[in-house]
Amino acid sequence: MKNKKFSRLTATWMAASLALLCSAAANADETCMSPYMAKIVGQEDFVYVWTLGVEGLGDEQDKLVTIDVRPDADTYGQVVNALSVGGRNEAHHSGLTDDRRFLWASGLDTSKIFIFDVHSDPGKPKLVRTIDDFVEKSGGVVGPHTNYALPGRMMLTGLSNSADHGGRTALVEYTNAGDYVTTHWMPTDDNLQGAVKSGNFADGYGYDVRVLPRRNVMITSSFTGWNNYMMNLGTLMADAEAMQRFGNTVVVWNLHTRKPQKIFDVPGSPLELRCAWGPHNNYCFTSTALTSKIWLIYEDDAGEWQAKAVADIGDASLIPLPVDISISADDQQLWVNTWNDGKTRLFDISDPHAPVQVMEEKIGAQINMVSQSWDGERVYYTSSLLANWDKVEAAEGEDLQYFKAYNWKDGALEHTFTVDFLAAKLGTPHQMRFGAYSLYGQ
Amino acid sequence: MRSLSLLLLATLPVVAASQQQPHHKPAAQPQVLAPGYSALEFPAPAPGTYDLPPLGKAANGALLDSTGAAVSLHDLYDGKTIVLSFIYTSCPDVNGCPLASFVLGQVQKRLEKDELTASQVRLVSVSFDPANDSPDIMADYGKHFRRGDIDWRFLTAESETSLSPILDNYDQAVIRDRGPDGKALSTMSHILRVYLIDADKRIRNIYSPSYLHPDILYADIRTVMQGDES
Numbered sequence: 001m002k003n004k005k006f007s008r009l010t011a012t013w014m015a016a017s018l019a020l021l022c023s024a025a026a027n028a029d030e031t032c033m034s035p036y037m038a039k040i041v042g043q044e045d046f047v048y049v050w051t052l053g054v055e056g057l058g059d060e061q062d063k064l065v066t067i068d069v070r071p072d073a074d075t076y077g078q079v080v081n082a083l084s085v086g087g088r089n090e091a092h093h094s095g096l097t098d099d100r101r102f103l104w105a106s107g108l109d110t111s112k113i114f115i116f117d118v119h120s121d122p123g124k125p126k127l128v129r130t131i132d133d134f135v136e137k138s139g140g141v142v143g144p145h146t147n148y149a150l151p152g153r154m155m156l157t158g159l160s161n162s163a164d165h166g167g168r169t170a171l172v173e174y175t176n177a178g179d180y181v182t183t184h185w186m187p188t189d190d191n192l193q194g195a196v197k198s199g200n201f202a203d204g205y206g207y208d209v210r211v212l213p214r215r216n217v218m219i220t221s222s223f224t225g226w227n228n229y230m231m232n233l234g235t236l237m238a239d240a241e242a243m244q245r246f247g248n249t250v251v252v253w254n255l256h257t258r259k260p261q262k263i264f265d266v267p268g269s270p271l272e273l274r275c276a277w278g279p280h281n282n283y284c285f286t287s288t289a290l291t292s293k294i295w296l297i298y299e300d301d302a303g304e305w306q307a308k309a310v311a312d313i314g315d316a317s318l319i320p321l322p323v324d325i326s327i328s329a330d331d332q333q334l335w336v337n338t339w340n341d342g343k344t345r346l347f348d349i350s351d352p353h354a355p356v357q358v359m360e361e362k363i364g365a366q367i368n369m370v371s372q373s374w375d376g377e378r379v380y381y382t383s384s385l386l387a388n389w390d391k392v393e394a395a396e397g398e399d400l401q402y403f404k405a406y407n408w409k410d411g412a413l414e415h416t417f418t419v420d421f422l423a424a425k426l427g428t429p430h431q432m433r434f435g436a437y438s439l440y441g442q
Numbered sequence: 443m444r445s446l447s448l449l450l451l452a453t454l455p456v457v458a459a460s461q462q463q464p465h466h467k468p469a470a471q472p473q474v475l476a477p478g479y480s481a482l483e484f485p486a487p488a489p490g491t492y493d494l495p496p497l498g499k500a501a502n503g504a505l506l507d508s509t510g511a512a513v514s515l516h517d518l519y520d521g522k523t524i525v526l527s528f529i530y531t532s533c534p535d536v537n538g539c540p541l542a543s544f545v546l547g548q549v550q551k552r553l554e555k556d557e558l559t560a561s562q563v564r565l566v567s568v569s570f571d572p573a574n575d576s577p578d579i580m581a582d583y584g585k586h587f588r589r590g591d592i593d594w595r596f597l598t599a600e601s602e603t604s605l606s607p608i609l610d611n612y613d614q615a616v617i618r619d620r621g622p623d624g625k626a627l628s629t630m631s632h633i634l635r636v637y638l639i640d641a642d643k644r645i646r647n648i649y650s651p652s653y654l655h656p657d658i659l660y661a662d663i664r665t666v667m668q669g670d671e672s
Contacts, residue, residue: 098633098650099613099615099633101615119615151635151648151649151650151652151653152497152613152635152637152648152650153497153648173495175497175498176613177498177613179497179498181495181496181497182493182495213477213652213653214477214483214652215483215484216483216484254487256487256492256653256658257487257491257492258492258493259492440617441617441618441619441620441631
């Protein structure tokens with residue numbers, strides 16, 4: 001445990017707010033977490049990987065895989081726990097509660113949500129509750145995606161609905177204990193709910209959610225419905241009509257009242273949202289999967305929220321398919337993964353209105369998620385996108401389904417270890433979240 | 443530590459004012475104070491124009507008031523709109539317990555100008571450090587904050603054992619800090635949470651430091667009360 005300095009469950013309101021008095025307390029850790037959340041500083045102990053079960057591989061079930069990332073541990077770089085949840089659910093994203101005691105992990109197909117206790121023994125999470133009536137309770141929302149911490153509660157984005165399994169969907173709130181609270185449907189042309197439609201679209205689609213509490217702003221992005229995300233990718237891309245059914249919007253909401261304020265055209269399915277951490281940096285980034293651009297969602301000098309494309313990601317004609325993005329804690333750099341070519345790219349975003357790509361590197365046959373430590377010194381990657389979209393074979397020498405750990409040092413990625421999820425018969429790895437003993441006084 | 447906290451509170455407006463900077467600063471800089479110490483950077487919501495769906499029942503529990511008399515939370519809650527804050531008096535984190543008491547103090551100021559609302563609101567601060575926060579300590583702490591006739595109770599518990607189920611029921615994680623030698627320190631690590639509870643003993647909102655602000659809290663109090671009336 002040497003050279004480790006962690007936060008505790010101390011009162012944090014932003015990443016860097018604790019330094020004043022709590023010398024033993026922390027600044028923050030991974031950079032895409034909710035600003036309401038207790039933070040890790042320094043070296044994380046574990047990475048929790050929400051993993052899709054694969055037919056014919058191991059026990060074939062979705063599972064939460066715990067990987068030891070303590071450099072001085074005997075089990076460094078190894079899977080120290082794999083907790084199967086019974087069946088396959090299209091495991092996708094996960095998120096911690098604001099006190100980081102519980103990890104919520106959801107399935108896009110079955111709409112089940114699994115709640116893991118990660119505080120009693122951070123190296124051995126326990127499944128403590130399964131929510132299996134999400135669709136019924138929420139009034140027909142399907143495909144819980146982002147599990148995002150708000151004070152004492154979780155905000156979940158949906159991707160679809162039970163009426164037509166298309167892209168119209170909603171945000172759904174739960175208590176930290178896992179009890180349903182309320183549903184907020186996305187604004188549509190049929191019902192703008194008082195929002196300003198600033199462009200051509202009010203599609204009602206959903207994907208990710210982030211907040212900027214100091215500006216009372218909540219922002220959502222948009223992907224596609226169950227009919228598409230459960231379809232074979234080749235079949236989908238050959239179906240011109242289905243390809244029309246992707247989200248083209250970002251919505252800015254009033255965070256406190258949960259009312260949509262303004263709907264922006266952001267064509268080509270804007271996915272992950274990452275907001276700046278600087279106390280006066282009132283902007284967030286997203287990337288568009290189909291049009292391969294970085295978009296900036298920002299508050300202008302007049303206090304009005306705006307959206308504009310600020311950079312291209314690779315050659316859009318080659319469909320690199322941008323997936324996960326990760327902003328550095330100092331708001332200076334943005335990692336951007338492109339699934340189709342298996343590359344990670346780093347953009348200089350010191351001028352958020354004009355990002356510039358400064359490096360790119362191939363990580364595997366395909367790549368999806370990226371998580372970095374708060375100090376930016378460690379970067380982790382996983383490979384899986386969706387069960388029916390993932391590649392089934394890799395070129396010679398390329399990894400197909402993996403967790404990879406790197407150090408980011410002197411402007412270069414230094415590979416430290418790989419866990420081959422197929423060889424280990426675990427499944428296909430998706431969302432990563434960090435854990436640490438010291439969060440819980442252990 | 444209490445004197446340190448109070449000293450910091452006294453300096454807050456000056457420090458907070460220095461935080462005002464233009465938008466789009468290029469790099470993240472450490473921010474010292476939570477928003478609750480400064481003027482709200484956006485218009486407070488108009489009371490009654492939004493919903494605060496219930497977040498479940500507010501649990502009961504046996505505590506001690508600042509005279510040492512036994513009280514139950516549900517007796518205190520009965521028919522009142524409650525603002526409940528878990529604190530400990532030696533909390534050194536300016537964005538922790540001192541923030542909660544500061545914000546409740548600002549709500550108190552608004553209540554002083556609004557007798558009708560004040561008559562239906564009760565502020566409750568509960569220590570989660572009963573080993574150090576005796577009823578006398580809570581009474582002394584309360585003297586620094588309570589003004590006039592505003593109903594603000596400062597409670598503690600008989601023991602950590604009797605307090606534990608209350609903290610569990612309110613999902614309030616608290617960890618006693620320990621030094622390198624493993625010995626218990628006077629400080630505690632916790633997520634600051636403040637709860638708004640309606641007259642039917644239902645939790646209607648939960649606040650943590652990024653979003654705990656007197657303007658927001660007061661708008662929520664009035665929103666909940668308007669809902670009760672209708």
